[in-house]
Amino acid sequence: MKDAFAREITYLRLSVTDRCNLRCRYCMPPAGTAGGLCSAGELLEIVRQAAACGIRKVRLTGGEPLVRPDILDVCRGAAATAGVEELCLTTNGTRLPAMARPLREAGVDRLNVSLDTLRPDRFARLTGQDCLGDVLRGLEAAAEAGFTGTKLNVVLLAGFNEDEIRDFVELARRYPLEVRFIELMPIGEGVHGTFLPAQAVLDACPELLPAGDGGVARRFRLPEGRGMVGLIAPMSHRFCTGCDRIRVTADGKLKPCLHSGKEFPLRGLAGEGLRRELLRGIAAKPASHRLTETGRSGTGRTMNQIGG
Numbered sequence: 001m002k003d004a005f006a007r008e009i010t011y012l013r014l015s016v017t018d019r020c021n022l023r024c025r026y027c028m029p030p031a032g033t034a035g036g037l038c039s040a041g042e043l044l045e046i047v048r049q050a051a052a053c054g055i056r057k058v059r060l061t062g063g064e065p066l067v068r069p070d071i072l073d074v075c076r077g078a079a080a081t082a083g084v085e086e087l088c089l090t091t092n093g094t095r096l097p098a099m100a101r102p103l104r105e106a107g108v109d110r111l112n113v114s115l116d117t118l119r120p121d122r123f124a125r126l127t128g129q130d131c132l133g134d135v136l137r138g139l140e141a142a143a144e145a146g147f148t149g150t151k152l153n154v155v156l157l158a159g160f161n162e163d164e165i166r167d168f169v170e171l172a173r174r175y176p177l178e179v180r181f182i183e184l185m186p187i188g189e190g191v192h193g194t195f196l197p198a199q200a201v202l203d204a205c206p207e208l209l210p211a212g213d214g215g216v217a218r219r220f221r222l223p224e225g226r227g228m229v230g231l232i233a234p235m236s237h238r239f240c241t242g243c244d245r246i247r248v249t250a251d252g253k254l255k256p257c258l259h260s261g262k263e264f265p266l267r268g269l270a271g272e273g274l275r276r277e278l279l280r281g282i283a284a285k286p287a288s289h290r291l292t293e294t295g296r297s298g299t300g301r302t303m304n305q306i307g308g
C-alpha cells in the first residue's frame with residue numbers, strides 16, 4: 001500500500017508493552033507508565049490485517065517486549081502470519097540469556113539489542129539497574145541460538161558515552177554485529193543538553209569507509225572489520241522521504257509518524273473494519289517530521305509507549 005507521497009508502506013513497528021525492567025533516563029519516567037495493553041489476540045489480529053494491507057516486516061518493541069509473559073505466543077503467531085516475511089524484535093538484552101533460544105524457536109528472525117555503555121557503573125547510572133553483565137551474556141546467547149545480523153543500538157549522549165565511541169566501533173571490528181549510533185530525539189523524557197550529533201562518530205573514527213544506505217541508517221565498514229557501523233541521524237540528516245513504516249503503540253493506537261500527535265485507535269476493531277482504519281492511518285502519513293524546525297517532537301508520548 002502506498003501513502004499519499006507514493007512511499008510503499010511495508011514495515012510495522014508494534015509496541016507490545018509500555019512496561020520495562022530498566023529506566024533509561026532519556027526514555028521512561030522513573031515511575032513508569034501503565035496504560036492498558038493489547039491482548040496477544042488483539043496484537044495478532046493487527047499483524048494479520050496489516051499484512052493484508054501490504055506489511056511484510058514486523059518488529060516487536062516496547063517498553064521491553066521480553067517482560068511480557070506471553071511474548072513467545074505473540075512471536076509464534078506473528079511469524080506464522082501469511083504475508084509476514086521478516087519478524088524482528090528490539091530488546092534491552094537483559095533477559096536474552098534465558099530467552100534467546102526460545103525466541104529463535106518461536107520464529108524471530110533478527111534481534112536489535114540496545115546498549116549505550118560498556119562500563120558497569122555508567123550502565124547502572126543510566127538504567128537504574130546494575131546488570132550490564134546480563135546484556136553481554138545475552139548477546140552471546142543470541143549468537144549461540146543462531147541469530148545472525150544482530151544490531152547493537154547505541155544512543156549517543158554527550159558527556160556520557162562519547163568517550164566510548166571507539167570501544168563500540170571496536171566491537172564492530174571484532175564481531176559480526178552492526179553497531180548503530182542513534183541521535184537522541186527530543187521526545188518524552190529526552191534528556192536536555194545531552195544531544196550529540198552522529199558526526200561525532202565520524203570525527204572519532206576517520207577510518208570508517210562509506211558503504212551505502214540501509215533503511216534509516218547510513219552505513220560504514222571498517223578495514224578488516226567483521227561487522228558494520230550505522231549512523232541514524234533523525235535530527236541532523238532527515239530520512240523521511242524513504243519512510244516505509246507505521247507504528248502501533250502499546251495501547252493499540254496507530255501512529256502514522258513517530259513525531260506526530262495524530263493517532264488512530266485500533267482496539268475493538270477486527271477484520272475489514274481494522275483494515276480500513278490501518279489504511280486511513282497510512283494515508284495520513286505526513287511528508288516529514290518537523291523536529292529540526294520545532295526542536296520538539298509533536299508526539300505527546302514517551303518512547304517506551306511507542307517503541308522507538
Ligand code: SAM
Pocket residue numbers: 020026027061062063064065090091092112113114153155182183184185186187189190191303304307308
Ligand atoms: N526496551 C527495548 C530496548 O531498549 O531496546 C525496546 C524499546 S526502546 C524504546 C527502543 C529504542 O529506542 C532503544 O534503542 C532506545 O535506546 C531508543 N530510544 C529511547 N528513547 C530515545 C530517544 N529519546 N531518542 C532516541 N532513541 C531513543
Ligand code: SF4
Pocket residue numbers: 020021022023024027028062063064092114303304
Ligand atoms: Fe526500557 Fe528500552 Fe526505554 Fe531503556 S530504552 S527504559 S530498556 S524501553
